[in-house]
Amino acid sequence: MANKIKARSTLISKKRSRGARSDNYISTQESVGFVVREVYRMFARCLQARIARKGVTIGMWFVLRMLWDDDGMTQRELGERSESTGRPW
Numbered sequence: 001m002a003n004k005i006k007a008r009s010t011l012i013s014k015k016r017s018r019g020a021r022s023d024n025y026i027s028t029q030e031s032v033g034f035v036v037r038e039v040y041r042m043f044a045r046c047l048q049a050r051i052a053r054k055g056v057t058i059g060m061w062f063v064l065r066m067l068w069d070d071d072g073m074t075q076r077e078l079g080e081r082s083e084s085t086g087r088p089w
Helices: 002-017 032-052 058-069 076-087
Strands: none
Touching: 032 058, 058 076
């Protein structure tokens, strides 16, 4: 364990000596990607709870949303569009 700690501190020292500052490294929870993912997950949970009251699943919601945007699409067009968006069914 002591060897791992020493190796880690040596690596950090080498990075600092090359001009990298330690305050440039952020934790996973502080990264933009992590925050965006968490916001999306919270939104999806809230949406799912809200539409479930009306008997609509999340898969149905994506199709209904596509029809809302472009009313009158054929079943084939819906299928093609859903494949290109990568929506889960």
